[in-house]
Amino acid sequence: MRRVRTICLGVSLALVASTALGQTGQRTFSSGYRFVEMSGEELYNNVCRACHMIDAKGASGAGSYPSLAADPNLEAAGYPITMVVRGRRGMPPFADMMNDDQIAAVVNYLRTHFGNNYTDMVTAQDVRDVRR
Amino acid sequence: MQDEAAALRRRDLLSLIGVMAGSAAMYHAMTSLGFASESRYKGPIKLEGDPKGASVLILGAGLAGMTAALELRQAGYQVQVLEFNNRPGGRNWTLRGGDTFVELGGASQTCEFESGLYINPGPWRIPYHHRALLDYCRRLNVALEPFIQLNHNAYLHASRAFGGAPQRIRTVMADFRGQVSELLAKATKQGKLDEAVTREDQEILLQALRSWGALDRNYNYNANLYSSEYRGYKTAPGGGLSAMPVPSEPVALSDILQSRLWAYLRNFANYNFQTTMFQPVGGMDMIGKAFAKELGDIIRCNTKVTKIQQSDRGVTVTYVDTGKPAFVQTATADWCVCTIPLSILSELPVDVSAATKAAIDAVPYAGSVKIGLQFKRRFWEEDDAIFGGISYTDLPIRQVAYPNTGFNRSGRGVLLGAYLFDGANAYEFTAMQPEERVARAVEFGAALHPQYKDEFENGIAVAWHRVPFTLGCSGDWSEDARKQHYANLCQIHGRIVLAGEHASELPAWQEGAILSSLDAITRLHERVMKT
Numbered sequence: 001m002r003r004v005r006t007i008c009l010g011v012s013l014a015l016v017a018s019t020a021l022g023q024t025g026q027r028t029f030s031s032g033y034r035f036v037e038m039s040g041e042e043l044y045n046n047v048c049r050a051c052h053m054i055d056a057k058g059a060s061g062a063g064s065y066p067s068l069a070a071d072p073n074l075e076a077a078g079y080p081i082t083m084v085v086r087g088r089r090g091m092p093p094f095a096d097m098m099n100d101d102q103i104a105a106v107v108n109y110l111r112t113h114f115g116n117n118y119t120d121m122v123t124a125q126d127v128r129d130v131r132r
Numbered sequence: 133m134q135d136e137a138a139a140l141r142r143r144d145l146l147s148l149i150g151v152m153a154g155s156a157a158m159y160h161a162m163t164s165l166g167f168a169s170e171s172r173y174k175g176p177i178k179l180e181g182d183p184k185g186a187s188v189l190i191l192g193a194g195l196a197g198m199t200a201a202l203e204l205r206q207a208g209y210q211v212q213v214l215e216f217n218n219r220p221g222g223r224n225w226t227l228r229g230g231d232t233f234v235e236l237g238g239a240s241q242t243c244e245f246e247s248g249l250y251i252n253p254g255p256w257r258i259p260y261h262h263r264a265l266l267d268y269c270r271r272l273n274v275a276l277e278p279f280i281q282l283n284h285n286a287y288l289h290a291s292r293a294f295g296g297a298p299q300r301i302r303t304v305m306a307d308f309r310g311q312v313s314e315l316l317a318k319a320t321k322q323g324k325l326d327e328a329v330t331r332e333d334q335e336i337l338l339q340a341l342r343s344w345g346a347l348d349r350n351y352n353y354n355a356n357l358y359s360s361e362y363r364g365y366k367t368a369p370g371g372g373l374s375a376m377p378v379p380s381e382p383v384a385l386s387d388i389l390q391s392r393l394w395a396y397l398r399n400f401a402n403y404n405f406q407t408t409m410f411q412p413v414g415g416m417d418m419i420g421k422a423f424a425k426e427l428g429d430i431i432r433c434n435t436k437v438t439k440i441q442q443s444d445r446g447v448t449v450t451y452v453d454t455g456k457p458a459f460v461q462t463a464t465a466d467w468c469v470c471t472i473p474l475s476i477l478s479e480l481p482v483d484v485s486a487a488t489k490a491a492i493d494a495v496p497y498a499g500s501v502k503i504g505l506q507f508k509r510r511f512w513e514e515d516d517a518i519f520g521g522i523s524y525t526d527l528p529i530r531q532v533a534y535p536n537t538g539f540n541r542s543g544r545g546v547l548l549g550a551y552l553f554d555g556a557n558a559y560e561f562t563a564m565q566p567e568e569r570v571a572r573a574v575e576f577g578a579a580l581h582p583q584y585k586d587e588f589e590n591g592i593a594v595a596w597h598r599v600p601f602t603l604g605c606s607g608d609w610s611e612d613a614r615k616q617h618y619a620n621l622c623q624i625h626g627r628i629v630l631a632g633e634h635a636s637e638l639p640a641w642q643e644g645a646i647l648s649s650l651d652a653i654t655r656l657h658e659r660v661m662k663t
Contacts, residue, residue, distance in 0.1 A: 027564075027572075029528040030556035050499065050562035050597050051236075059236035061600025062216040062436060063476030090475030090603055092496035097556060 040109025056114035070115035100124035171263035179207035192471035194222025198423035221420025223254035235598040251504030253594035262643035272422035283521020293391030306363035310353035311385035313345020491617035497604020499558035510545035562595035569593035607634030
């Protein structure tokens with residue numbers, strides 16, 4: 001366990017998606033530090049799900065990951081955008097790993113799935129405003 | 133670069149001190165003048181004075197917590213340790229056949245490795261300059277063996293270069309060095325370095341480049357028996373009538389540059405990865421087990437801390453037994469050393485100032501994934517002559533690491549089939565269920581070792597964001613956050629002091645956990661002596 005982030009960066013900065021298709025089915029893998037997934041669904045499944053789980057209900061051990069299912073905190077769109085851009089406590093910030101379109105896509109996906117029904121779509125401009 | 137004259141003056145002074153006062157004085161002088169400062173460890177800690185029965189509650193039985201427990205008990209404190217897991221050690225952890233690991237989300241894996249085979253899901257290597265950790269290993273009789281960071285015969289692999297064929301580290305190193313040396317020799321001979329290098333030094337530089345880069349007498353790097361002594365032969369020297377070696381053909385500079393394989397060479401140059409590195413014989417958790425054996429029953433396992441309160445008289449920690457979460461209990465002490473990872477501590481109610489709370493909240497936790505794979509035979513040794521070390525690849529598995537022990541035996545073996553630290557792939561692998569992580573590691577790894585397909589037996593995958601006792605691999609401080617919050621985090625907060633790799637400048641290293649703990653208890657002890 002140690003930091004080797006810059007090593008990956010040096011090897012391939014290009015935003016090239018590689019997809020693996022084997023016995024295990026198709027899945028997108030990023031080649032560098034940044035994510036190549038573009039749709040909200042794929043970003044949730046390949047990134048957010050790591051901690052918030054397949055049903056977005058989070059998990060609990062010595063500490064816990066909050067549930068995002070039927071989550072009233074998602075009503076004000078600025079809140080999830082800020083969380084993804086800046087992170088919070090143990091949650092890493094994704095400002096450097098996703099662009100504005102990706103963050104908008106994953107926030108829109110989250111706000112319209114898992115028992116959330118907030119239909120006012122956020123835009124890349126909304127994300128830019130939070131980054132400032 | 134230091135001024136040469138000043139350096140000479142300093143060396144003269146040192147040799148004078150050496151003659152006048154003996155080598156011990158010389159060593160101390162060197163340290164104070166900035167040499168020999170490879171470690172902040174000052175030898176076994178001395179906590180002098182009688183704490184008069186003062187009690188300390190230690191939260192977490194990882195290396196930071198157990199170091200504090202060992203030394204404070206030795207200094208006369210009453211010590212109790214609360215630990216979330218059903219075992220001491222924390223991230224100092226080894227998985228062997230029969231071990232079961234349940235990750236966040238509920239997926240359960242039982243390791244099916246053959247007896248004697250293991251992976252270290254957390255820390256796995258110890259630099260020679262991690263003097264505190266090495267000293268505890270010596271004092272606790274933990275046997276060490278070499279960890280091989282650089283194996284010249286392991287692979288560097290770029291999926292879009294050399295037709296996807298992995299290249300031996302030896303040939304990439306020799307060819308990159310040789311081609312760069314040839315280029316520099318050319319520039320020297322063409323007079324392009326006349327302004328930067330004196331005539332006399334140019335002569336020496338050319339000799340050095342020839343020696344270092346394996347250049348021929350015309351300062352060219354090409355296929356001959358001299359360069360083959362560095363990069364290896366097409367046909368190796370033998371005995372008897374067919375003994376003649378045949379030189380191998382170097383790779384062109386452009387091909388090395390375009391392949392980007394040079395990017396991995398820093399993994400062998402970086403101070404943290406320089407030889408000699410170590411691993412404990414039998415698994416990294418031999419260290420945690422040795423600490424725990426020393427501490428005995430003062431560690432209470434299966435204990436989940438839910439609240440940390442303090443007053444001017446003492447500290448009260450609320451906890452539940454992980455098996456009986458409804459039954460709330462408390463423990464009290466005069467002081468508290470808290471080594472709970474910030475990813476978890478930030479979610480707990482803790483009696484500290486707003487500034488301290490802000491520091492606890494300021495550190496995101498990095499993702500990391502390690503996947504162990506068992507194979508029917510040690511084909512990497514039998515077929516590929518790779519004995520220990522690490523191959524690097526641009527595939528999402530990033531690394532394949534070979535066991536640094538049990539060499540040249542027949543029978544089964546376990547590889548580290550993926551090691552991801554931070555970056556997009558760590559999340560992508562964490563987001564999968566464990567069995568898919570293992571299956572993907574086998575698919576990708578077959579690009580380096582086609583034997584995977586026939587020889588694979590079973591595997592186990594640990595994704596650190598799903599590890600219940602840390603919720604991440606290690607504290608991932610940003611420079612800004614460190615500037616703003618680090619000093620505050622490390623202060624004594626009333627009767628509580630924090631320790632762990634997150635309270636060190638060696639994040640994610642066991643040495644950081646121990647140095648942080650020693651620093652914290654030194655200051656805590658001073659405080660106790662004053663009260």
